[in-house]
Amino acid sequence: MAHKIYLTIVIILGVLVLFALTAFIAYAADFHDPLSLTFKKIYPAVVVRERLISIYELDKAFEIARSLDSTVSKKTVIDQLISAKKMESLVRKLRVDYDSGKITDEFLFFKTNNNDEYIKLVKDHFSGQEKLFEKFVVEPEALSAALKIRFNSNFEMNSNAFNRIKDIQRQLNEGRSFEDLAREKSDDKLTGQFGGDLGFVQEHEIIPELFNKIDQAQIGAVLDQIVVSRFGYHLLYPVESNGQGEAKVWQVKHILVETSGFDQWFEHQTQNLPVWKIVK
Numbered sequence: 001m002a003h004k005i006y007l008t009i010v011i012i013l014g015v016l017v018l019f020a021l022t023a024f025i026a027y028a029a030d031f032h033d034p035l036s037l038t039f040k041k042i043y044p045a046v047v048v049r050e051r052l053i054s055i056y057e058l059d060k061a062f063e064i065a066r067s068l069d070s071t072v073s074k075k076t077v078i079d080q081l082i083s084a085k086k087m088e089s090l091v092r093k094l095r096v097d098y099d100s101g102k103i104t105d106e107f108l109f110f111k112t113n114n115n116d117e118y119i120k121l122v123k124d125h126f127s128g129q130e131k132l133f134e135k136f137v138v139e140p141e142a143l144s145a146a147l148k149i150r151f152n153s154n155f156e157m158n159s160n161a162f163n164r165i166k167d168i169q170r171q172l173n174e175g176r177s178f179e180d181l182a183r184e185k186s187d188d189k190l191t192g193q194f195g196g197d198l199g200f201v202q203e204h205e206i207i208p209e210l211f212n213k214i215d216q217a218q219i220g221a222v223l224d225q226i227v228v229s230r231f232g233y234h235l236l237y238p239v240e241s242n243g244q245g246e247a248k249v250w251q252v253k254h255i256l257v258e259t260s261g262f263d264q265w266f267e268h269q270t271q272n273l274p275v276w277k278i279v280k
Helices: 002-027 034-042 055-068 074-094 100-113 115-125 130-152 159-173 178-185 208-215 262-270
Strands: 044-048 051-054 197-201 232-242 249-258 275-277
Touching: 034 051, 034 055, 044 055, 044 074, 051 055, 051 074, 055 074, 055 115, 055 130, 074 130, 074 262, 100 115, 100 130, 100 208, 115 130, 130 262, 159 178, 159 232, 159 249, 178 249, 208 232, 208 249
Parallel strands: none
Antiparallel strands: 044 051, 044 275, 197 249, 232 249
């Protein structure tokens, strides 16, 4: 009997010592061998509800952030990671339309429009690893876009902006020029001064939610449907198209009415999510 008790105590002490050792390696030691990195990937730095931010994830995010801005604090990086986890939780709770395809579209949008900058950015700050860029830059942006589209799809919460775009649409249907309305009414002042002209675009050269509508639209006519994007509400006018397949281009004009209030809505939706900060 005494032998069994002794054996049990030894096992318990062994487990406690092992836990203390692995926790020390994860939280306090600056080891980078494969075994130590495994512990750092297991132990959490922060828990947002059921979602973990590992020590490894925090260290990697902080390393990247410091390479981009040497003055950034660890607290700022932690807050950004927490925000991303909150977005993940809210997307799941609200059953927002979000999947790996959205991430791919967002990645291609960034890469197509900033290819030289992208190559340099990944090489200089992400150790040449596209997966790190996707995780820490693309995924949060895709999550944010999906949630903003959900928020903007609630026309009651955005009644002022929605009524504005409906009024512009009414004036357009009554015979006013698309170009004149874009100059006078569009919140996109850069394109507005050119009658809403976005120029000639190919796939992935404009935000995915707009391109998906343009690709299916009748050429030479303003879409009857008000298009919801991460920025607000659009009237889209695919003027013409040329080419085929990957070489196909569209000349597109748009009128934008921006929405507001997303940050307050997001804060309200996530304010009761429990957050435990083990590392500060």
